Amino acid sequence: xxxxxxxxxxxGFLVIGIICIxxxxxxxxxxxxxxxxxxxxxxxxxxxxxxxxxxxxxxxxPTLLLIATLFRLALNISSTRLILSxxxxxxxxxxxxxxxxxxxxxxxxxxxxxxIVVIQFIVITKGSERVSEVSARFTLDSMPGKQMAIxxxxxxxxxxxxxxxxxxxxxxxxxxxxGAMDGASKFVKGDAIAGIVIxxxxxxxxxxxxxxxxxxxxxxxxxxxxxxxxxxxxxxQIPALLISTAAGIVTTRSASEDGLNRDMARQLFSQSxxxxxxxxxxxxxxLVPGFPKLTLIAIGASMLLLGxxxxxxxxxxxxxxxxxxxxxxxxxxxxxxxVTELLHVDPIALEFGYSLIPLVDEQRGGDLLGRMAMxxxxxxxxxxxxxxxxxxxxNLSLRPDEYVxxxxxxxxxxxxxxxxRLLAMNAMDAQGExxxxxxxxxxxxxxxxxxxxxxxxDRAEMIGYTVIxxxxxxxxxxxxxIKRHSHELLGRQEVKTLLDTLKEKAPVLVDEVVPGVVSxxxxxxxLAGLLREGIPVxxxxxxxxxxxxxxxxxxxxxxLIEAVRQSLRREITSRFAKxxxxxxxxxxxxxxxxxxxxxxxxxxxxxxxxxPESIRRIMTRMNEELRKAADLGxxxxxxxxxxxxxxxxxxxxxxxxxxxxxxxxxxxxxVSIQVVGSL
Numbered sequence: 001x002x003x004x005x006x007x008x009x010x011x012g013f014l015v016i017g018i019i020c021i022x023x024x025x026x027x028x029x030x031x032x033x034x035x036x037x038x039x040x041x042x043x044x045x046x047x048x049x050x051x052x053x054x055x056x057x058x059x060x061x062p063t064l065l066l067i068a069t070l071f072r073l074a075l076n077i078s079s080t081r082l083i084l085s086x087x088x089x090x091x092x093x094x095x096x097x098x099x100x101x102x103x104x105x106x107x108x109x110x111x112x113x114x115x116i117v118v119i120q121f122i123v124i125t126k127g128s129e130r131v132s133e134v135s136a137r138f139t140l141d142s143m144p145g146k147q148m149a150i151x152x153x154x155x156x157x158x159x160x161x162x163x164x165x166x167x168x169x170x171x172x173x174x175x176x177x178x179g180a181m182d183g184a185s186k187f188v189k190g191d192a193i194a195g196i197v198i199x200x201x202x203x204x205x206x207x208x209x210x211x212x213x214x215x216x217x218x219x220x221x222x223x224x225x226x227x228x229x230x231x232x233x234x235x236x237q238i239p240a241l242l243i244s245t246a247a248g249i250v251t252t253r254s255a256s257e258d259g260l261n262r263d264m265a266r267q268l269f270s271q272s273x274x275x276x277x278x279x280x281x282x283x284x285x286x287l288v289p290g291f292p293k294l295t296l297i298a299i300g301a302s303m304l305l306l307g308x309x310x311x312x313x314x315x316x317x318x319x320x321x322x323x324x325x326x327x328x329x330x331x332x333x334x335x336x337x338x339v340t341e342l343l344h345v346d347p348i349a350l351e352f353g354y355s356l357i358p359l360v361d362e363q364r365g366g367d368l369l370g371r372m373a374m375x376x377x378x379x380x381x382x383x384x385x386x387x388x389x390x391x392x393x394x395n396l397s398l399r400p401d402e403y404v405x406x407x408x409x410x411x412x413x414x415x416x417x418x419x420x421r422l423l424a425m426n427a428m429d430a431q432g433e434x435x436x437x438x439x440x441x442x443x444x445x446x447x448x449x450x451x452x453x454x455x456x457x458d459r460a461e462m463i464g465y466t467v468i469x470x471x472x473x474x475x476x477x478x479x480x481x482i483k484r485h486s487h488e489l490l491g492r493q494e495v496k497t498l499l500d501t502l503k504e505k506a507p508v509l510v511d512e513v514v515p516g517v518v519s520x521x522x523x524x525x526x527l528a529g530l531l532r533e534g535i536p537v538x539x540x541x542x543x544x545x546x547x548x549x550x551x552x553x554x555x556x557x558x559x560l561i562e563a564v565r566q567s568l569r570r571e572i573t574s575r576f577a578k579x580x581x582x583x584x585x586x587x588x589x590x591x592x593x594x595x596x597x598x599x600x601x602x603x604x605x606x607x608x609x610x611x612p613e614s615i616r617r618i619m620t621r622m623n624e625e626l627r628k629a630a631d632l633g634x635x636x637x638x639x640x641x642x643x644x645x646x647x648x649x650x651x652x653x654x655x656x657x658x659x660x661x662x663x664x665x666x667x668x669x670x671v672s673i674q675v676v677g678s679l
Contacts, residue, residue, distance in 0.1 A: 015067065021074040025081055028091035034075055035093040035235050041068060042242030049246035056173055061250055062180035068243055069190075072236050076198050079232045083225065084209050090228055098231025110230060116237050117196055159374070195240065199233045272310035279303030345409045346391040347489055350478060355400035355419050359471045360392050368392070371475040378479065383486050383531065384538030385494065390478070403474060405481050407488060413481050415443030417470040421451040424465040435460040444477040484657075487531040495524045502540050513544045517551035522560075529561040533649065534660070535572060542567050556605045558646045566642075566665045573668045576637055576660065580670060583636040584662075585625045585677040591618060592644045599647065608647045618679065619655055625677040626659070636676050637662050 026034070045064065052058050082090040089095075150159075150167045159167070282300030286293040358364040372390055379387050398404060405413040417423070424437060425447055437450030452460055457467050468476075482489070499520070503510040514520060526547065527537045537543060546567035547560070554560045565572065576582055595618075598610035622638070629636045637660040640648050645663040652659040667673075 011067075015070070018067070018071050018074045021071075022077050025085075026078045028082060028086070028089065031075070031078055031082060032091040032093045034078075035091070038068075038072060038075060038236070038239045039242075041071075042239030042246075046242045046246040046249075049249040052250070055250050056170065056177060058250055059173060059177055061247070062177070065243065065247060068239075072240055073194060076195070076232070076236050079235075080198060080201060080205075083228045083232060084205050090232060094228060094231035094235050096231070097234040098227040098229075110226070112230075112234075114196075116234070116241060119241070195233060195237055199229055272307040275303045275307030275310060277307075279305075279307060346406070347388040347408060348482070349391040349393065349406040349409070350403060350474070351393055351395040351398065351406065352403040353398040353400040354394060354396065356403060356417065356470075356474075357394055359419055359474065366471065368471045368474060371471060375475060375479050375482070379482060379486070381538070382536060383483065384498075384536045384540065385486060385490055385527075385531070386497065387482055387486070387489055388494075405478060407481075407485055412485065413443075413477065415474070415477055416440075417443070417473050418451045419470050420454075421470070422454060422457055422460075423449050423468045423470065423473050424452045424460045425449040425468070426465055435463060435465060443473060444480045483534075487528040490524060490528050490531060492520050492524050495520055495527060498540060499523070502544070506541055506544075509541060509544055509548070513548040513551070518547050522551070522557065523547065525557050526561055526564055529557070530564065530568075534575075535565065535568060539568065539571060558606065562642055562646060562663070562665075565663070569666055569668055572662065572666045573671055576662065577667065577671045581672045581674060582667070583629070583634050583674050583676045584639040585622075585629065585636045585679065586675055587638065587640040587644065587648065587679050591621075591679055592641055594618075595644050595647050595651075608650060615651060615654075618651055621679045622652060622659075623655055625679060629676050632676070634676055638679075639664065639673070 021034070045061075045068070048058060049061075079090045079094060083094075150164050150171075279300040279302070282296050282303065285291060286296035286300070352360070357366075359366045359368045362369060369392065375390075376387055379385065395404070399416070401418055402414065402416045404411050405415075418438070421438070423440075423442065424435060425442055426449075435450065435452055435456055437452035437456070440449050440451055441447065442449045450465075452465075452467070460467050499510055499514060514523060518526075523544075526543065530537050530543075543564055546564045550560060550563040554563060594614060595608070595610065598608055598614070599606055600609045626636070638648065638652065639662050642663040642665045645661055645666075649661040652661055
């Protein structure tokens with residue numbers, strides 16, 4: 001524990017030590033050691049910036065930049081103290097820098113020093129400061145879109161809560177990092193200005209001190225103190241240049257799976273045409289009189305040779321051996337298919353064109369199969385059922401980028417994705433700047449979107465687009481289809497599995513109700529009826545309790561579903577009444593009486609038998625009220641009395657199957673009902 005506390009206090013002791021350097025005079029030998037440590041620190045920071053794969057891997061850089069700047073200024077103060085008080089002698093490092101660069105000409109040394117300061121201050125620091133400022137602004141602007149993308153993946157079951165929390169933390173850390181870098185760049189700018197001021201102080205102050213001592217003439221004074229001043233300036237500005245370069249590299253670094261070296265090599269030398277054109281241009285330039293012909297021809301020929309080798313890459317030996325072995329291997333004998341296998345129909349199947357095979361093939365990095373496990377977990381949590389395994393197969397009759405979702409062998413939905421691009425949706429309705437892409441619509445929800453290139457992802461997210469990978473597009477579409485057709489996936493066998501699972505926890509309930517009160521078939525019809533209207537059946541125990549109470553009294557399945565809905569009012573309320581309030585469109589008594597007068601009762605059950613004109617009139621009024629509410633940005637539900645609700649739902653399904661129709665008995669008494677219209 002003591003070692004851990006001491007390790008956590010290291011930075012504190014280091015900062016206190018730096019402040020002590022400012023106050024306490026250092027001997028020349030210790031100053032030499034500190035200057036070498038400063039150079040080593042600059043090299044370490046620069047190399048670290050070169051090898052990181054994304055800026056957040058060096059998230060401590062802004063704080064490190066401040067500490068390094070403070071350390072460098074402390075060394076400048078110590079060296080100035082030695083230069084002015086020790087006759088221009090400030091250690092071997094400063095003397096070596098001054099002697100090596102000046103080489104007997106003080107003017108040249110001062111010019112080189114000023115050039116280094118100008119490069120650091122105007123070029124590198126100014127550029128990295130601007131990049132940090134823009135990155136911080138764009139990162140903050142894109143946070144809502146990124147948060148929506150995380151919430152969409154979480155709702156689709158593509159990630160769990162822990163992964164969503166990690167991604168949210170990463171988005172927040174990105175904003176904090178670029179904001180900190182924007183402020184830390186000011187330290188580098190101030191350091192450059194302080195370096196120029198300290199150099200002038202050393203030069204002018206040294207001349208004054210040397211002349212007042214009377215031991216040297218003016219020429220000797222200028223030689224000694226100019227040498228020490230230039231050496232001091234270079235020994236501090238070269239590490240500062242390294243760290244400011246590292247700051248520029250970190251702020252301009254984009255996230256990548258590889259390091260900067262591999263990225264630059266792959267991107268810079270990926271086009272053979274570029275190398276061959278550049279080489280040919282250099283060879284033609286050698287024809288201009290006065291240019292070094294031999295050098296131009298040598299470099300141009302090297303670029304031509306490199307471009308030629310890039311245009312015709314050799315086939316690796318291992319790959320060639322695999323091709324030969326594959327061609328020589330005997331074809332497997334065809335296995336006769338069983339007739340009974342041909343009779344089987346998959347409950348859910350996803351067929352896709354050949355361009356989408358990499359999204360399914362795990363050996364090529366495809367993750368669509370892995371996403372299916374998350375989809376099944378999500379459906380189990382949200383709907384309360386276990387969906388069957390989805391069958392994946394390629395279909396050469398489809399277009400390369402097309403896929404089809406089938407249920408029981410019949411197509412229900414189809415879509416199209418570009419496997420080599422990303423889907424960008426303007427969820428925040430961002431105005432102004434736009435991103436280039438292929439116009440399309442999201443297959444799951446029909447929202448306008450664009451297929452963009454992978455390299456445009458960061459720019460699109462900064463603008464405010466929500467960017468989704470192709471496999472996530474297909475998985476989301478498949479999830480929505482499963483939710484809309486979940487009642488078709490629940491058969492008697494699936495209900496038997498659910499009852500067996502419940503029986504482990506409530507054996508008395510299951511044994512008494514099934515099949516004593518209701519059969520498995522009737523339970524299946526009730527559960528399917530609930531799922532058809534989007535009511536989850538996860539609380540199977542409450543559903544069975546209601547069936548046990550009303551199963552012998554109510555024979556009509558529709559009325560039985562209404563009775564079960566009353567026992568699920570808490571689940572229904574939590575789904576439709578947000579924050580204890582629900583917007584509704586009411587049904588007047590005359591329409592309810594008209595609907596009830598059209599109900600016909602038979603031994604097989606009740607059904608609605610209204611004339612077409614009455615149904616058309618009800619549908620028209622329903623459509624008008626919903627459109628008025630939509631214009632106000634409200635998505636209401638239709639509410640009626642319990643006896644009318646089921647028949648009104650049948651009528652509304654002819655307009656839009658997604659219209660929710662509730663009865664007053666479906667809601668808790670604590671709900672605040674806000675009437676926004678009436679039929």
